[in-house]
Amino acid sequence: MPEAVDYFLILLRWTHFFGGITWIGLLYYFNFVQVPTFKELDAPTKNILVPRLVKRALFWFRWMALVTVVAGWLFFLTRWAIDSSQGPVDMTRTWWYVSILTGGFLGTFMFLNVWGIIWRNQKKVIHATEELAKGTPAPPEMGKWSRQALIASRMNVAMSFPMLFFMGAASHFAVF
């Protein structure tokens, strides 16, 4: 029979999966679908889509990133507390800890990119686009904001591959 802590752990694991699928799914949508599609659209169409489609997608993107990281670290700390209660844990000699921490730190790095770079720049782009519709000219920094957000986004795509590998390998591909 599962104990109370097992229910807590499965809830955290489920939340981590749900948030992670939504977050990384939207990351791939932005990079593989939206960015190339937007390159083919004219300015008036983009001005309609940015405050509606992009704003909504970014809402789920950034908040699911937060949900994923918080649930993931809570899961890790709970599991660590349980393991420690049965004796000292040497994280440097246990594959699960080495692998999950590598994936976890990569994911945290990606999370910092989402809130610190991508969202910080994209909200300025969205605001400028909304002002553009009211007749205010686009600020000269708009290109720079988009470029910085796109670099961090591309970086997250590249980091997501090893991040997912180490997350899965922690329980399913023990190296030592």
Place this chain on the structure above:
Amino acid sequence: MPWTMETKAGFGWATVVVLVFLGTIWGIHEYRSLAVLVAPVVVYFAFFAWLGRVK
């Protein structure tokens, strides 16, 4: 995905970060010290500083 400046920069920095993380994990495993964790933190600030200069 077109091989633009943004893609090259993003993938380049991601490669640096992943290699530093792998080196950090190896360092923790080898030297049993968490002091090497300073390496990815330095890389993050280096990336942040570099990105701030992108026009």
